[in-house]
Amino acid sequence: MRKRSRRTRTLPAVVAAAVLGLAGCDAGGGPPAPEASRARAAKPAPVWDRSPDSIAAVGDSITRGFDACAVLSDCPEVSWATGSDSEVDSLAVRLLGVTGAAERSWNYAVTGARMADLPEQMAQAAVRGPDLVTVMVGANDACRRSVSAMTSVADFRADFEEALATLRSSLPRTQVYVASVPNLKRLWSEGRSNALGKEVWKLGICPSMLGEADDLTSAATARRDRVQQRVVEYNKVLKEVCAKDRRCRFDGNAVYDYDFGTDQLSHWDWFHPSRDGQARLASIAYRTITAPDPVA
The missing domain is CATH 1.20.890 (cAMP-dependent Protein Kinase, Chain A)
Known part of the structure; x- marks a missing residue:
C-alpha cells in the first residue's frame, strides 16, 4: 500500500x-x-498609401473653381483637386503627373452642394473605383439665407456618416482626404473692403455671413459669430467622423486656419479662391496626403 x-x-x-x-x-x-x-x-502593408494612382473629387463650388476665371462661373480646370492649370499645380497633377491627372482623376463636385448632397456624389465617385477621394464641403451648410436655415450639426454629422458608408459599401480600401471648412468670417473681413466684391455678394453669395457687409451693429456681429461657430462645429464633426475610419485623413483644420489674403481670393467676388488660392489648397492637400503620419 x-x-x-x-x-x-x-x-x-x-x-x-x-x-x-x-x-x-x-x-x-x-x-x-x-x-x-x-x-x-514580414512587415504589414501600410494602411495609408502616400502615392495613390487615381483620384475622385467631391464637394462644392470651391472644388469646381467657381469664380476663379469668370464671374459666377465654374472653372474646373483650376480646381485644387483635379485641375489641369499649371499655375495651380493641382493635387491630381502633383500625385499622378499631367497625363495621369487627365486620365485618372474625376471631379464630381457641384456648385451650391451641401453635406446632404455628398452621399450621391460619393456613389458617383465610387463607380470609378478611385484610390483616393477628396472631400471639401460644408461652407454652403453655413452659407444660408439666414442663420436659422443653417444645417444642424446633427444632420451634418448624419449626412457625412452616410456619405462615408456609401463609399465603404463598395470601396472599403479607398482612401479619403477631408478638407476643413474655410473660415468664413475671415473671408468676410478680407472682402468687405472691395466695392465690386460687395456688389457681387448681394447676388446671394453666403448671405448669412456676407449680407449687409458693412453693418457692424451688435446684432450683425452676433449673426456672423453664430455662423462662424457653426463652421467650427462642422469641422469638429469632420474630424471626429474621419477619425473613426482608418483610411480617412482630416487636414487638421489647415484650410480653416489658412490666412487667405486678397491674392488668394477671386477678384470677381472676393470670397471664393482665386487661382493662387486654389494652389494653396492643393498644397495643403498634398502635404496632408503624403505625410508619413496623419495630422494629430
Whole structure:
C-alpha cells in the first residue's frame, strides 16, 4: 500500500514538470518555429498609401473653381483637386503627373452642394473605383439665407456618416482626404473692403455671413459669430467622423486656419479662391496626403 502511494504522488510531479517544460519552449526557451520567424520578419502593408494612382473629387463650388476665371462661373480646370492649370499645380497633377491627372482623376463636385448632397456624389465617385477621394464641403451648410436655415450639426454629422458608408459599401480600401471648412468670417473681413466684391455678394453669395457687409451693429456681429461657430462645429464633426475610419485623413483644420489674403481670393467676388488660392489648397492637400503620419 505504501509503494502504491509513492507512485501516486510521483506521477503528478512528472506531469507538472513536462507541462512546465512545454510552456517554457512556447515562451521562447527553445528555437522559434520557422513559421513564427517568417511572421515576425514580414512587415504589414501600410494602411495609408502616400502615392495613390487615381483620384475622385467631391464637394462644392470651391472644388469646381467657381469664380476663379469668370464671374459666377465654374472653372474646373483650376480646381485644387483635379485641375489641369499649371499655375495651380493641382493635387491630381502633383500625385499622378499631367497625363495621369487627365486620365485618372474625376471631379464630381457641384456648385451650391451641401453635406446632404455628398452621399450621391460619393456613389458617383465610387463607380470609378478611385484610390483616393477628396472631400471639401460644408461652407454652403453655413452659407444660408439666414442663420436659422443653417444645417444642424446633427444632420451634418448624419449626412457625412452616410456619405462615408456609401463609399465603404463598395470601396472599403479607398482612401479619403477631408478638407476643413474655410473660415468664413475671415473671408468676410478680407472682402468687405472691395466695392465690386460687395456688389457681387448681394447676388446671394453666403448671405448669412456676407449680407449687409458693412453693418457692424451688435446684432450683425452676433449673426456672423453664430455662423462662424457653426463652421467650427462642422469641422469638429469632420474630424471626429474621419477619425473613426482608418483610411480617412482630416487636414487638421489647415484650410480653416489658412490666412487667405486678397491674392488668394477671386477678384470677381472676393470670397471664393482665386487661382493662387486654389494652389494653396492643393498644397495643403498634398502635404496632408503624403505625410508619413496623419495630422494629430
